[in-house]
Amino acid sequence: MKIALFWHRRDFRQHDNAGLTAALQSGLPVVPLFIYDTDILDYVPRPHDARLTFIYDEVERLARQTEAAGGTFLAYYGKPVEVFRQLLDRYDLGAVFTNEDYEPYATQRDTEVAEVLQARGVPFKAYKDQVIFAKNEVLTKSGTPHKAFGMYRDAWVANLRDEHLRPYPSAELYRAEHLGRLAGAPPRPTLEQMGFERYEQYVPTAEIPAENFVRDYHLTRDRLGLANSSTRRSVHLRFGTLSVRELMRQAHELNPKLLAELIWRDYYMMLMWHFPNTAHESYNPRLRHVAYRNHEAEYQRWCEGQTGYPLVDAGMRELNQTGFLHNRARIAVAGFLNKHLLIDWRLGERYFADKLLDYDLALNVGNWQWVAGTGVVAAPWFRVFSPDSQLKKFDPTLEYVRRWVPEYGTKAYPAPMVEHKFARERAVQVFRQAYQNLPIT
Numbered sequence: 001m002k003i004a005l006f007w008h009r010r011d012f013r014q015h016d017n018a019g020l021t022a023a024l025q026s027g028l029p030v031v032p033l034f035i036y037d038t039d040i041l042d043y044v045p046r047p048h049d050a051r052l053t054f055i056y057d058e059v060e061r062l063a064r065q066t067e068a069a070g071g072t073f074l075a076y077y078g079k080p081v082e083v084f085r086q087l088l089d090r091y092d093l094g095a096v097f098t099n100e101d102y103e104p105y106a107t108q109r110d111t112e113v114a115e116v117l118q119a120r121g122v123p124f125k126a127y128k129d130q131v132i133f134a135k136n137e138v139l140t141k142s143g144t145p146h147k148a149f150g151m152y153r154d155a156w157v158a159n160l161r162d163e164h165l166r167p168y169p170s171a172e173l174y175r176a177e178h179l180g181r182l183a184g185a186p187p188r189p190t191l192e193q194m195g196f197e198r199y200e201q202y203v204p205t206a207e208i209p210a211e212n213f214v215r216d217y218h219l220t221r222d223r224l225g226l227a228n229s230s231t232r233r234s235v236h237l238r239f240g241t242l243s244v245r246e247l248m249r250q251a252h253e254l255n256p257k258l259l260a261e262l263i264w265r266d267y268y269m270m271l272m273w274h275f276p277n278t279a280h281e282s283y284n285p286r287l288r289h290v291a292y293r294n295h296e297a298e299y300q301r302w303c304e305g306q307t308g309y310p311l312v313d314a315g316m317r318e319l320n321q322t323g324f325l326h327n328r329a330r331i332a333v334a335g336f337l338n339k340h341l342l343i344d345w346r347l348g349e350r351y352f353a354d355k356l357l358d359y360d361l362a363l364n365v366g367n368w369q370w371v372a373g374t375g376v377v378a379a380p381w382f383r384v385f386s387p388d389s390q391l392k393k394f395d396p397t398l399e400y401v402r403r404w405v406p407e408y409g410t411k412a413y414p415a416p417m418v419e420h421k422f423a424r425e426r427a428v429q430v431f432r433q434a435y436q437n438l439p440i441t
């Protein structure tokens, strides 16, 4: 039997899925597939990883739903290229469908997989699914990526048509007559077989948020003390358990501020696709050689939430304990590490990558470089926020701080590890030196 494979990567859902819809309409019986990629997992410390536990549960859920609908779901543990070689030897593949992924590693991997498949006459078809506009769809008049978010956002809104937000009918098509059933399919790997143990962290619902919540989003989003001040859907957007079109439709209708935040997401993904080097170096060449101090013991105090700045400490402890961090706290802790401690933004980016459940390379790098002032789009490099002023603004009643730093205000709480005014002047001087010394290349 000739089959089509649908390869899930960051789209763990059967509803409103662009690539899955195309596969189900191809006329070939569809067999969904997930690969636990050892090129990624070999770098994940064992045995506890909350993201892998989340992924595993989602794969198992999709597999159960596929079996209930009358199909087979395949899951493998290995290098994608090698897995596809095995699949080519074992099955008669008519085509492989998937959704696009714009990260540098993913684009490289997909190029290699497409080559292996095409060498055996099997087309590899990737669809836009995780964003509304990708790659070169929203450019300046001269055909270059927008360097200012406001201009990008306006062009994005001007390009938007109803069909961009229309849901795909994949759930309706997910029926036995469109699915492939394979005899003797290999068992799916378990967490234990991959060297992991279950490790769960709280994940909020993947449901679309309530209408009245979305209407008030611009009023609540900056209030750190509120338990649910923002949508908390980032982890679901990261793994595609929620369709971005669904959330965009709602935001488009009810709240322009939320829509703008979601457009930031498209923007950073577009920028990462255009400038993959920014995953590991500052976009601004003048700021690639800042004389960072990278003081190990100070970095450690930041990681542990022992800086003596309550907003920073609350943020780091929330991150360490829950795998989530409010946007305002992300900005505060990132600014403190980079400017007050003069530690390379890449060390902070790595730390977030290890801890955040919603970790997304494009969004994380984009935001870290924004805070550091080194990115395509960036806060001015000489702007150094005061963590205490930020605290007064976003947590005036200290609700957030008291939740995460119960010893705040007692003798047990450390004094600030560096004085703000001194740190600001030092940071501006060091950044200015880097900025002035190097010519633009």
Ligand SMILES: Cc1cc2nc3c(=O)[nH]c(=O)nc-3n(C[C@H](O)[C@H](O)[C@H](O)COP(=O)(O)OP(=O)(O)OC[C@H]3O[C@@H](n4cnc5c(N)ncnc54)[C@H](O)[C@@H]3O)c2cc1C
Pocket (backbone or CB within 6 Å): 221, 230, 231, 232, 233, 234, 235, 237, 238, 261, 262, 264, 265, 268, 325, 326, 327, 328, 330, 331, 334, 352, 356, 358, 359, 360, 361, 363, 364, 365, 367, 368, 371
């Ligand atoms: C230093 C730093 C690192 C970050 N790293 C990540 C990351 O790894 N993964 C991640 O998903 N977000 C990251 N963000 C962006 C933002 O903080 C989170 O998306 C947001 O806090 C998630 O909570 P929420 O879903 O309640 O957001 P909401 O305020 O409800 O926003 C809705 C959605 O809009 C998008 N969004 C919101 N703010 C931003 C933003 N500044 N940039 C891009 N998209 C945005 C997200 O997809 C978010 O889920 C980072 C921000 C900073 C300052």
